[in-house]
Amino acid sequence: xxxxxxxxxxxxxxxxxxxxxxxxxxxxxxxxxSSEKHLRPEKWIYKAIGAxxxxxxxxxxxxxxxxxxxxxxxxxxxxxxxxxxxxxGSLGFVSIDPDQAFNxxxxxxxxxxxxxxxxxxxxxxxxxxxGLAVQNFVxxxxxxxxxxxxVRGFARSxxxxxxxxxxxxxxxxxxxxxxxxxxxxxxxxxxxxxQNFSGIHEVGQFTGGxxxxxxGAVASQEVIKELGTNGGGYFxxxxxxxxxxxxxxxxxxxxxxxxxxxFALTRTFGRMVGSLRQGYAILGTMAAxxxxxxALMMWTEFAGNGxxxxxxxxxxxxxxxxxxxxxxxxxxxxxxxxxxxxVNSFHSSYTGFGGGITMLGMQLGEIAPGGVGSxxxxxxxxxxxxxxxxxxxxxxxxxxxxxxxxxxEIKFAACYILxxxxxxxCFxxxxxxLDTPANSxxxxxxxxxxxxxxAFTSGAxxxxxxxxxxxxxxxxxxxxxxxxxxLGRFLPMVFVLALAGSLAEQTPxxxxxxxxxxxxPLFTGLLVGTIMIIAGLTYFxxxxxxxxxxxxxx
Numbered sequence: 001x002x003x004x005x006x007x008x009x010x011x012x013x014x015x016x017x018x019x020x021x022x023x024x025x026x027x028x029x030x031x032x033x034s035s036e037k038h039l040r041p042e043k044w045i046y047k048a049i050g051a052x053x054x055x056x057x058x059x060x061x062x063x064x065x066x067x068x069x070x071x072x073x074x075x076x077x078x079x080x081x082x083x084x085x086x087x088x089g090s091l092g093f094v095s096i097d098p099d100q101a102f103n104x105x106x107x108x109x110x111x112x113x114x115x116x117x118x119x120x121x122x123x124x125x126x127x128x129x130x131g132l133a134v135q136n137f138v139x140x141x142x143x144x145x146x147x148x149x150x151v152r153g154f155a156r157s158x159x160x161x162x163x164x165x166x167x168x169x170x171x172x173x174x175x176x177x178x179x180x181x182x183x184x185x186x187x188x189x190x191x192x193x194x195q196n197f198s199g200i201h202e203v204g205q206f207t208g209g210x211x212x213x214x215x216g217a218v219a220s221q222e223v224i225k226e227l228g229t230n231g232g233g234y235f236x237x238x239x240x241x242x243x244x245x246x247x248x249x250x251x252x253x254x255x256x257x258x259x260x261x262x263f264a265l266t267r268t269f270g271r272m273v274g275s276l277r278q279g280y281a282i283l284g285t286m287a288a289x290x291x292x293x294x295a296l297m298m299w300t301e302f303a304g305n306g307x308x309x310x311x312x313x314x315x316x317x318x319x320x321x322x323x324x325x326x327x328x329x330x331x332x333x334x335x336x337x338x339x340x341x342x343v344n345s346f347h348s349s350y351t352g353f354g355g356g357i358t359m360l361g362m363q364l365g366e367i368a369p370g371g372v373g374s375x376x377x378x379x380x381x382x383x384x385x386x387x388x389x390x391x392x393x394x395x396x397x398x399x400x401x402x403x404x405x406x407x408x409e410i411k412f413a414a415c416y417i418l419x420x421x422x423x424x425x426c427f428x429x430x431x432x433x434l435d436t437p438a439n440s441x442x443x444x445x446x447x448x449x450x451x452x453x454x455a456f457t458s459g460a461x462x463x464x465x466x467x468x469x470x471x472x473x474x475x476x477x478x479x480x481x482x483x484x485x486x487l488g489r490f491l492p493m494v495f496v497l498a499l500a501g502s503l504a505e506q507t508p509x510x511x512x513x514x515x516x517x518x519x520x521p522l523f524t525g526l527l528v529g530t531i532m533i534i535a536g537l538t539y540f541x542x543x544x545x546x547x548x549x550x551x552x553x554x
């Protein structure tokens with residue numbers, strides 16, 4: 001079987017698995033967030049934190065809940081790393097330095113999971129399982145809660161109430177993420193991923209001595225890092241490590257985990273707003289971009305020129321032979337079009353255009369299908385922009401799902417789409433103006449520029465993957481990427497929730513002959529075009545200096 005055919009068959013199997021999961025998972029999530037019942041363990045949690053889950057919140061109160069919970073999470077995770085040296089199960093590792101502890105705490109709470117450290121050489125069992133893995137669950141649940149709040153803004157009328165943040169957080173964690181994670185961890189263990197609390201031990205006999213490895217609760221952390229679109233690996237090699245991702249079957253399963261909730265949330269959206277066809281329109285937009293990027297990545301990596309490419313059958317540098325070009329391309333597109341950031345190959349070793357595709361996937365806003373929760377609310381913001389553009393073209397007040405998109409709503413949407421580009425481009429420019437940050441680059445020229453552009457693109461868009469080759473464990477990068485991650489996560493949430501509150505207060509507008517049919521393929525095409533134009537106009541000059549220049553010079 002040719003590698004290309006194998007890649008096509010993997011893609012078809014993945015599409016089939018996602019299709020089978022779409023309806024039951026999407027409907028389940030809609031029921032979870034629409035239910036008025038509270039399970040007994042959930043009531044215990046509400047009592048412990050002093051929250052009343054039955055009290056509806058307006059958007060400022062909902063936002064305060066998001067920010068307060070996240071701030072406490074950053075502080076807790078920071079302190080846990082700072083006292084690691086005194087904790088049991090630390091494997092002899094010392095406490096984490098302040099700048100790196102801040103960067104890691106910000107990263108995992110912001111659902112980014114950017115890592116400027118070697119996991120197997122820095123973090124003990126307590127920090128890994130009691131700190132990082134816990135944040136993998138709750139940071140994902142926060143994103144889902146904000147997305148559901150925006151959906152309620154479209155679904156409700158003449159009220160500013162968006163639900164209860166604490167109820168949405170707890171339900172998302174215990175009724176959606178945890179059950180799937182338990183089953184998924186068992187699947188990964190069956191595939192060969194490790195799950196233990198072993199200490200450091202020497203394995204094998206190598207030239208010059210033995211090699212040291214430490215065990216850990218890897219499968220349980222691996223499944224939620226993919227399912228919650230987090231991405232932080234137990235080991236530095238991330239999902240290229242055989243303890244995390246042993247074989248081709250586990251690789252395909254992990255890609256499935258990355259994509260299943262973001263895609264299924266479109267059905268949840270359709271169910272909650274009372275129109276499944278609206279959900280299908282958003283699904284069609286996400287799927288069109290994802291399949292297009294996947295096909296383009298496979299073509300780019302298989303079609304490399306030169307003797308080395310021909311002998312290897314394509315661009316195999318930086319890729320695991322057990323996954324090949326197809327499995328690596330599928331994974332890289334899935335992880336950068338979502339906010340996952342896990343890697344099973346090194347994106348720095350991709351062709352110039354291949355590296356550009358991974359970067360552009362993040363620069364679209366990671367909305368196809370995007371992160372857990374963040375992908376849906378990001379796509380809905382883009383839908384608001386697309387409706388506004390369509391309204392300008394025909395000269396009528398834009399409407400979406402029966403809600404008018406006026407001056408206030410478009411200002412919130414515009415602010416949302418400006419936050420991350422401003423963070424990415426300003427921090428990238430500052431890194432080249434100053435002398436010290438540029439010294440962290442392994443490469444010069446266009447590829448070196450791509451290393452820094454990729455780092456801030458990954459951080460501000462809450463992806464967390466690295467281009468490789470950049471020494472990011474410096475005070476500059478730990479601090480600036482940490483700030484970019486926090487602002488890139490929570491500033492957009494401010495505008496999303498403000499938009500949700502504004503929409504929820506409106507009275508629905510009846511459909512007329514001039515109403516734009518947003519459930520039709522025509523709108524899906526308009527939405528795809530809007531996304532590509534906005535990202536292209538914003539990032540094209542920077543991409544031209546990095547991956548495009550490198551690709552054209554190859």
